Amino acid sequence: MSYDIVIIGAGMAGASIAASAARTKRVALIEMEKAPGYHTTGRSAALYTELYGNDIVREITSAGRSFFEAPPNGFMRPLLYRRGCFYSVRPDQQRQAEALIAAASARAIELSTFSPQQMTQIIPLLKPGAVAFGLFEPHSMDIDVDGLHQGYLRWSKELGVKILLGRKPQIDRTAHGWSIALGDDTISCSVIVNAAGAWADSLAQECGAAACGLVPHRRTVALVDPPEGSMANEMADWPAVIDIAEEFYFKPESGKLLCSPADEHPSDPCDAAPEEIDIAIAIDRMQSLLDYPIHRVASSWAGLRTFTIDKTPVMGFDPEVEGFFWFAGQGGYGIQMAPTLSELGARVLLGDPLSDADRRLALAMKPCRRALREAA
Template sequence: MSTYDIAVVGAGIAGASLAAELAPHARVLVLEAEDRPGYHSTGRSAAFWEECYGGPEIVPLTLASGPYLRRGGFLAERGALYIGRDGDTAELDGFMDRFGPTGVTIERVDRAGLAARLPGVRPDWTGAIWEPACADIDVAGLHAHYLKAMVAHGAELVVRAQVAALSREGDLWRIETGRGEQFLARTVVNAAGAWADQLAEIAGARALGIQPLRRTVVQLRVDPAPSADLPLVLDIAGSFYFKPESGRLWLSPHDEEPSPPCDAAPEELAVAEAIDRLQHVVDWRIEAVEHKWAGLRSFAPDRCPVYGFDPEVEGFFWFAGQGGYGIQTSPAAARLARQLLLGHPRDAMTEGLDPRLYDPARFG
């Protein structure tokens, strides 16, 4: 039976990025329940890096990750518009007040500036906030980069390896999969995404209330076809967002429906709501619904991610609850988690981050 320093459970963007950080410093095992890594949330992302996404508490992680993503060629300039109607002035002002001090780049634009960036916008949409730094993320490329890096530094990836049992034997964990495979590791990392609370309970740790929420996306063919330089467009009230993708439009009703951990599927009502909301924004004609899908975004009760050792169960490390921003924050999140796990000093990427915000002990 092989013994590892660290066993990472989950090979989505969370597990892969952390394993890539850990592998140069430790013997690492990565266990993935599915046939291939990234099958669930990572493979279903709307694929954007947006400085304000997730709220002011997430901004430091996003900004710290930006240089790594740009240097790696994983970002392509897009820009984002948060749009509002006549009655949304207070929401637009509040957005500027909330995010202005965080270091993001945002500016108010009037109706003319909105119409110039969003052709066909209906007259009742009169103001917006422009975020020029927003970019598309090459999610598949980034995930592959992390997988390649972790393997290159000696990490071992085992797929179809759902964890069925965890037990302590001295200072080691005995890990048993549903297929009967067994491994030993000094530390277990919970990067199980929507299954994070379930894995914690298998380990004898207290569930933290990490809730998977379903998010629906639909791909539309519209007339006129969206231009390649159309920005990401988000409702300031949080009821939709859309962006161009290869001549088509990716649209979401920004839904957050509680779900058990599962292979999420879109519901027709969510698709219909998304289309109805789009028709109240622009005068484009919808020609076809070409594709639709759903993914699970998992949040802790305070909607901040959870990074750190469990306060009660020895050798059990949380790297979960990353919501819909786990991809755009993955470089800084993984770097910080490696430093916390191995006791390494902070560096230029993480020096501005406060790990107390993410400590699982905050839930008491």
């Protein structure tokens, strides 16, 4: 079977760009696992905030808000749910707070200052003296990650995308493009899209391209039971809380409290698993703010967030290998960037005209940019 484009990786990156590219091209989507989104996509903390990441990430995230607020047909339920987010600030973190205030002002993002007393009215378990103040982003939202991902997969199928699961591709260059062996089956295409997440550099080298210096980083999450009594119901309306230096975060989740030490341990590509020490650190840092006794860790998990050296995604055609397109390095921001990044990625992939703003973003994410050369 012949396709115009074959995308490797059916997580959020691959599923979203498949849906965008399939409007005009024949597309196949290959996933090595038996279920799409098994790794990073299925392990996201699922928070939408326009103040997360660097300037490029923030711009892409903000541009996608309208999609999240009014998703197109095929997305079966709302994708955003009101949460709000506090950035907690200790006395020694004033400089980080000033930087965040400036970033919010530059992008016209609402950010209010709350005293510890005002924060305690919203989060009653806040410890006295734990923070100097908080910065509140009221329009931060919870994302229905599964709803978004399944919506893109559903949309892709409706547009004729062939989704092949549990297949490890063996890729060879041909005179006219690429030949991809999938067990007893072989398909061909003109362009391969590298949406392989933590395995993106490995896939590139298999296809004859130089690595971009992408590094997977393990992040740990624990889900802990609430204190006894009625606190579970009260907690449901708490905002998320992120340390201003991103040393930890926590938020309500399914009647429990989700917490993370915001760890970034470099890792080989793998099925990531949490380590006990990181779970303990997550709880300890959360308890530095909250008077929250831990009776039980209900569950824990880890995921890999894959970054370039400058924490900006890599997107575009490889400068040395014809027909090889990068769509990777989205780190911990891929879920909230998906609507805008997939549309922009598809326009670059298909050679469609770009606005000046889109061209600027595309140049910032080019595979051959200097920062990636230095990292490789």
